[in-house]
Amino acid sequence: MKFDMDNSLGFILNKTALLSKVNFNNYLKKYDISPEQWSLIFRVVERSGLTQKELSDSTYKDQANITRSIDRLEQKGFLKRIENPNDRRSFQLIPTQEALTLVEQIVPLSHAFNQRLTQGFSEEEAHTLIALLKKVHDNLEGEPSC
Numbered sequence: 268m269k270f271d272m273d274n275s276l277g278f279i280l281n282k283t284a285l286l287s288k289v290n291f292n293n294y295l296k297k298y299d300i301s302p303e304q305w306s307l308i309f310r311v312v313e314r315s316g317l318t319q320k321e322l323s324d325s326t327y328k329d330q331a332n333i334t335r336s337i338d339r340l341e342q343k344g345f346l347k348r349i350e351n352p353n354d355r356r357s358f359q360l361i362p363t364q365e366a367l368t369l370v371e372q373i374v375p376l377s378h379a380f381n382q383r384l385t386q387g388f389s390e391e392e393a394h395t396l397i398a399l400l401k402k403v404h405d406n407l408e409g410e411p412s413c
Contacts, residue, residue, distance in 0.1 A: 276403070287384065294376045298369060299343075303328065305373060307336055308345050312362045312370045318351060322360060345369065 272278050291302050300308070306326045311317060314325070319337065323330045337360065340346045345366040348358040362370075385393040 280400075280403070290383075291380055294380055295373070298373065300345075300369075304336060304340060304345075307333070307340060308362070308366050309370055309373075311346055311360045312366055315361045316359045318354075318357045318359055320357070 288302050295302060295305055307322060307328070310322055310325055314321075317325070319333060320330065322328075322337075323333045326333075328336070337346060337348070341348065343365075344363055347361050347363060349361055351357045351359045385396070388396070
């Protein structure tokens with residue numbers, strides 16, 4: 268059986284994602300939030316009023332884990348839960364002024380980090396890479412696991 272793990276797309280994607288997360292975490296250290304928390308804060312600022320399920324779906328995070336993250340972000344003063352007028356069993360998430368300010372500070376860092384990730388790429392190569400990774404994602408989405 269011949270298999271070159273170092274050239275396996277799954278292996279390369281995983282090690283790249285892990286290294287990317289570690290590096291981006293360094294950009295966020297002074298703000299005392301993790302990359303996961305950043306994605307939640309950004310999404311709520313972007314789409315104020317999301318339910319927990321909508322936030323979970325839009326950030327690809329597990330609902331059980333997202334509850335703890337929302338609790339922490341609410342304690343840190345970034346998010347607020349309000350009653351959902353359409354469904355009394357759920358709540359909506361809205362950003363605080365602190366979240367709005369944080370997003371203004373971190374968006375430029377996110378742009379800089381993305382530029383670092385594509386350093387040495389032409390603009391066309393960067394767009395192609397993103398398009399190809401989206402195709403890989405689409406290939407996996409909805410596929411039953413073995």
